[in-house]
Each structure stands twice: as C-alpha cells, then as structure tokens.
Amino acid sequence: MTSADGDIGDARRAATAFGSRACPDADLGALALVVSELVTNAARHTSGWWRLTVRGEGRRLDVEVEDRSSAVPAARTPRLDGRGGHGLNIVSALAGPLEVLPGPHGKTVRARWVAARQAHEPLPGPEPHGASPLIGQEP
Template sequence: MNAEPHVVIEESRRHDTGDGSGSAGARSATTAFLLQHCPWADLDAVLLVVSELVANAVRHTTGWWRLHLTAGADTLVVAMEDSSRQPPVARRPDLGGGGGGFGWHMVQHLAGRVEVRPLPHGKQVQATWIRSAAGAPSGC
C-alpha cells in the first residue's frame, strides 16, 4: 500500500476562453489520475464535481484557476483554486428555463465533504471522498 499522496495539477490558461477546453483537460487529467491512483473512487461522480468546479471558475472569476488532485491511502481530494475571493453560493435551481442553479448542490451531494477556504490570492474549494471499508481493495 502506498501511503504517500500523489498530486496532479491542471491549470487554466491565463485567460480561459470559456470554450470548454480547460474543462476537457481537467476531466482527462482526473480520469488518468483516478485510474492509476484511486480505482475505488466513483469516476463519474468525481468527473461531475471536477466539471462543475471548472465551469464555476471559468464562469464566475476573471482570472486563473488551478486543479489539484491528491490521493492518500484511503482518501481522494479534489481542490480547485481560483482568483475569486467570493465563495460559491447555492441558488434555487431553475427547473423551467435552463438558468442553472444545480451545480453547487450537485458538488455538495456527490462529495463526502466540501470545504471552501479563503486564500491570499482567491479561494480554494475542496471536495473529499473517503473510501468505504466494505469490499474495497487495499491501497489507493
């Protein structure tokens, strides 16, 4: 079992164009990382969280974002840093017209724990999953 954490960092371009290319790179890096270091993690759930965190960073900030993926022996941490000091805000979902409001609720539902931390240069949103003991293979 490898108890040392592994870290992968995916970064936006200086001025992300919002064309989805940053999100695609983040999803690709996340998939490769999970397959190698955390095969126990729910890939679909983690990819949804990563996609939402990237989309929020692109949509609600005017600068850079940086994705960190860390795997411990029994944990997976997805941490998104961005240039905005404003924390995510849960909005009432728009059920009738495509106005959004689902993402932050989804992140909080899919991750085991979600924390928002202020940073000197912006903020960090951290989603953590802990491997369940039932039927899980050893090692991450």
C-alpha cells in the first residue's frame, strides 16, 4: 500500500487484516500501533510519500515503511506537551530494534518480530472446573 492508496488509518486496517490471515498468533493491536507510528513518521518527517509492506510467515511479522528521505530516524526523548517523541520508542518497545535500509531513492524502516499469542485467546487444553483460561496468565 502507498500513500496514494490511502491514509494512515487505511494502512493500519490493511496491515491488521493481513496479519490476522498470515500470522494468526499476531498481536494485532501491536501490529496496528507499529504500522501507525512508522507511517505517521514517514508522512510527517519526509516528503509525505510512503509505501507500506507487511509480510507474515508462520509466527514472524515484518513491517516495512519506505519513503524518499535518506535521513535515519532517531528516537527522541518523549515530550509531555503532546508534540511527539513517542513513536520510535513505542515501536522499539513492541517490536525491538528497527532496521534502516538505505535505498537508491530514500530508505526503508523495518520492524521485525516473532508474534506471540494474544492474551485474550483461549489457551489450548481443558479448563479445570470451568476456570477462565486467563487466570494466572500475564496480560
């Protein structure tokens, strides 16, 4: 998907729809937030043009956002006045370190992680005495 095909919300929806099919154990909330932050950064801090690619295989997810800027994104100290600095910190917390791949006309920022089972999904196996499958599980 590119910026010509839709906006940040469209990118989020397309990524989570794909993620739910390609990587059933994916944390779709984390996927949506990573996509939202990376696409927002590309739209806000570059010429505005971006291309989103999401790949999933088994339990691995790759989110890539390409833009025309060669500037390497850097995490900033978050501001408490609502003026930013949170995006890359959020992405790093959810997906780990980012890869920045230089290209002939800009760069690609890649977040890659192995999906974990979502906390709200039932765990396999019988539930003793009708107990909730979430009892004793960390959020």
